[in-house]
Amino acid sequence: MMKPLLSIKNLVKVYGKETRALNGITLDFFPGEFIVIIGPSGAGKSTFIRSINRLVDPTKGEIIFDGQHMEKLSGRKLRKERSKIGMIFQHYNLVGRTNVIKNVLHGQLSNIPLYKSLLGLYHHEDKKEAVELLKKVGLEDQIYKRADELSGGQMQRVGICRAILQRPKLLLADEPIASLDPLSANIVMQQLHTISQEKKLTCIVNLHQVDYAKKYATRIIEIKKGLVVFDGAPSQLTDSIIKDIYEGKESQMKLKGESETHFVEKRQPKQLAVGQNNE
Numbered sequence: 206m207m208k209p210l211l212s213i214k215n216l217v218k219v220y221g222k223e224t225r226a227l228n229g230i231t232l233d234f235f236p237g238e239f240i241v242i243i244g245p246s247g248a249g250k251s252t253f254i255r256s257i258n259r260l261v262d263p264t265k266g267e268i269i270f271d272g273q274h275m276e277k278l279s280g281r282k283l284r285k286e287r288s289k290i291g292m293i294f295q296h297y298n299l300v301g302r303t304n305v306i307k308n309v310l311h312g313q314l315s316n317i318p319l320y321k322s323l324l325g326l327y328h329h330e331d332k333k334e335a336v337e338l339l340k341k342v343g344l345e346d347q348i349y350k351r352a353d354e355l356s357g358g359q360m361q362r363v364g365i366c367r368a369i370l371q372r373p374k375l376l377l378a379d380e381p382i383a384s385l386d387p388l389s390a391n392i393v394m395q396q397l398h399t400i401s402q403e404k405k406l407t408c409i410v411n412l413h414q415v416d417y418a419k420k421y422a423t424r425i426i427e428i429k430k431g432l433v434v435f436d437g438a439p440s441q442l443t444d445s446i447i448k449d450i451y452e453g454k455e456s457q458m459k460l461k462g463e464s465e466t467h468f469v470e471k472r473q474p475k476q477l478a479v480g481q482n483n484e
């Protein structure tokens with residue numbers, strides 16, 4: 206049986222005294238999957254994705270990534286594991302006054318000494334790959350432009366290149382298209398999907414848009430009230446399930462305990478063909 210790249214066990218996050226953002230999430234993620242996480246606002250999607258690389262510290266539970274217990278790491282060891290996880294943000298997190306290629310090269314910062322990065326002494330191979338990636342996303346003419354002169358869609362494409370140049374094993378994207386118009390959103394999703402499948406990366410994306418989830422995901426997970434209420438192939442996510450989840454009809458949902466949450470059968474890794482999508 207294929208080994209998961211990431212295993213989440215009974216993950217709980219409580220903010221302050223009583224905001225239970227995650228209520229006991231247990232999930233395995235396998236190499237090459239393109240997973241989209243959907244769910245209503247406040248469901249816990251961002252908290253979940255940010256717990257994986259410890260931008261959020263979980264209250265309880267285990268996060269086993271590439272054989273390491275992320276929840277137990279700190280300092281240098283945490284930084285080392287984190288460098289294997291690329292992150293794409295809703296608001297891009299680029300350095301506005303810096304040009305496009307330097308922003309992409311920032312993806313390699315954790316792998317080169319500080320003085321070299323300050324002097325701009327990047328490896329030739331990294332520069333070459335950064336240019337190749339920028340060509341792939343159609344930004345070859347913008348390489349020396351300041352990042353803050355780009356459109357939102359272009360900025361996010363730079364964000365994708367930066368995350369890929371980090372050469373991660375896992376890519377996390379927290380609402381990558383939430384600030385974009387539909388046309389740019391589609392380009393960004395398409396490029397994120399194509400590049401991660403080409404590089405055989407595992408990708409976990411938070412989205413609000415169910416249509417994009419169905420178009421690109423190999424697997425869709427729905428989170429509601431900090432619990433997994435759907436875990437299956439895009440074709441299994443029927444309109445009536447979507448309606449139930451977003452309109453709060455919880456008759457078919459079992460939200461009381463972790464053991465009751467998976468009302469869709471658990472998927473076997475062999476079903477999760479790399480490159481499969483629902484187009």
Ligand SMILES: Nc1ncnc2c1ncn2[C@@H]1O[C@H](COP(=O)(O)OP(=O)(O)OP(=O)(O)O)[C@@H](O)[C@H]1O
Nearest residue numbers: 220221224226244245246247248249250251252253
């Ligand atoms: N830093 C924080 N401090 C306190 N409460 C928080 C914090 N971040 C999130 N929460 C709360 O945790 C719950 C889950 O929030 P989260 O942002 O993870 O949900 P989400 O599904 O990503 O929502 P959205 O789709 O609106 O971004 C919400 O009730 C939210 O108010």
